[in-house]
C-alpha cells in the first residue's frame with residue numbers, strides 16, 4: 001500500500017496504449033494541460049506506451065495529487081483505462097477519476113455509468129478541466145460546469161453542454177511536457193502532432209466528427225501556423241509534423257499561404273495532412289509542388305470505396321471515383337505521397353462492391369507507384385450518421401464501457417461479416433498489405449529474413465488479388481513464421497520523471 005500524502009495542486013493524466021507504434025505526445029492531454037499550468041497546477045503525464053510499470057508509477061503520482069484524468073478513444077485504450085481506474089479507486093476512493101476525449105464525448109451516459117468513473121468531460125476540455133481541478137481543490141461538486149457529467153450518490157448528472165470554441169481562441173498546447181526522446185525510442189522517428197483547424201464541412205456516414213466538433217470548419221491564420229510549426233520543429237528537433245486536422249485543405253488560399261511562409265522560413269522538416277480528394281483536386285500540380293517544397297510529403301485521404309454505390313451510401317457525394325484517381329495523379333506528379341484509407345464491410349457492400357474496391361486499389365498502386373492504401377473493417381461508432389441503418393441491420397453495440405475494448409477496425413466482426421467471410425477478408429487485407437509498399441510513421445526494423453520472406457510474397461499476393469483467390473494462404477503462414485523468427489527486441493524505453501512544472505505557456 002502506497003502511503004497517502006496531503007493532496008498537492010497536482011493533476012495526474014494517463015494516456016493508455018493505443019495498439020500502434022506511432023508513438024508521440026497525446027495532443028488532447030497537452031491541450032488541457034495549458035490552462036492548468038497557467039493557474040499554477042502541476043501536471044504529470046503517464047503514457048503507458050513509454051512508461052515501464054506505468055500502473056505503479058501512476059498510482060505513486062496519485063498519492064499526493066487531486067485526481068486521475070484519462071484521455072481515450074473507443075477501442076483497446078479502454079482496457080488499461082478501466083484497469084488503472086479500478087486500482088486508483090481501490091487505493092484512493094476519495095480521488096475523482098475523470099475521463100475525457102472521444103469515447104466519453106460520444107457515449108457519455110455509458111461511460112459515466114462505469115463504477116470506476118466519477119466524472120466525464122464531453123467535447124473540448126481546456127476550460128472544463130481547469131474548472132474541475134478548482135472545484136476538487138475547494139472540496140466542491142462539479143455542478144454547473146458546462147460539458148461535464150458527474151455523479152451524486154451514485155446517480156448520473158449532466159450539466160449543460162459547453163459551446164464549441166474556435167481554434168483561434170484556444171491556448172497553445174503544452175508541448176514542453178512531452179518526452180520526445182522516449183517517444184522516439186519507441187517509434188523510431190521523432191515527430192509530433194499539430195492542429196491548425198477544427199471540424200470538417202462534410203458529414204460522411206461512418207464519421208463521428210460532427211457529434212464532437214460540429215461542421216463549422218475554422219482555422220488558424222497561415223502566419224500563426226508557420227510561426228508555431230517552425231518553432232515546434234526547431235525547439236524539439238522534430239523530423240516530422242503530422243497535422244491532424246480533419247480536412248486541412250478546406251481553405252485553398254490558407255494552404256498556399258502556409259506553404260509560402262514555410263518556404264520563406266527555410267526550416268527543413270516533413271509534414272503530412274489529412275484532406276478529402278475533391279479538395280486536393282482544386283490545386284494545380286504547380287501549387288502542389290509549392291506545398292511539396294515547403295515539406296508536405298504525404299496527404300491522407302478517405303477513398304473508402306471503389307464502388308459508386310457504396311460511396312453514395314457513405315454520404316460521400318462530394319467524392320466521385322474519378323476524383324480519387326485525379327488526386328493520386330496530381331500528388332504523384334508533385335512528388336507528394338498519396339495515401340488512402342479504405343473501409344470494407346460498410347452496410348450495403350457485397351462481394352461485387354468489394355471487388356470494385358480491390359480493383360481500384362490495385363489499379364491506382366500500379367499506375368501511381370508510391371500511392372498507398374490502408375484498409376479497415378467498418379466499425380460502428382455511436383454518433384455516426386450510419387448507426388440508424390446499422391441497427392436496422394442487426395448490429396449490436398456494447399452497453400458498458402468495458403464492452404467497447406474490442407471495437408477496433410482491424411478486427412471488427414459484423415452481423416453481415418463474420419466467420420468464413422470475415423477470415424477471407426482478413427486474408428485479403430493481409431495480401432493487400434504485402435502486395436504494395438506502405439510507409440508507416442513508426443519505423444519498423446525488418447531483419448534480412450523478413451525482408452526476403454516479405455519480398456517473395458509480393459508477387460503471389462498481387463496474383464491472388466488480381467484473381468480474387470484467397471484460399472490456402474500459405475504465403476501468410478510463411479510471413480508469420482519469418483516474423484516470429486525475427487521478432488526484434490523491444491526497445492528500452494523510459495519516460496523521464498517530470499519535475500514540478502513552473503513553465504507558463
Ligand code: B12
Nearest residue numbers: 018024027028031069071073074075100101102121124125
Ligand atoms: C492523432 C489520431 C490518432 C493517432 C493517435 C496518436 C497519439 N499519439 O495520440 C493514431 C494514429 C494512433 C490513431 C489511431 C486510431 N484512431 Co485516431 N485519431 C487521431 C486524430 C486525427 C487526432 C486526435 C488528436 O490528438 N486531436 C487533437 C486534440 C487536441 O483534440 P482531442 O483529442 O479531441 O482533445 C480534446 C477533447 O477531446 C478533450 N479531451 C481529450 N482528452 C481529454 C482528457 C481529459 C481528462 C479531458 C478533461 C478532456 C480531454 O479536450 C481536448 C482539447 O479540447 C483524431 C481526429 C480528430 N479530429 O481529433 C482521430 C480519431 C480520434 N481516431 C479515431 C479512430 C477511429 C482511430 C483508430 C480506431 C483508427 C484505426 N483505423 O485503427 C485508431 C485507434 C487507436 C486506439 N487508440 O485504439 C476516431 C475516434 C472515434 C471514437 N469513437 O473514438 C477519430 C475521432 C477519427 C474519426 N473522425 O473517426 N488516431
Ligand code: SF4
Nearest residue numbers: 200202203204207246
Ligand atoms: S471528409 Fe473525413 S473528416 Fe470530413 S466527414 Fe468525411 S470522414 Fe469525417
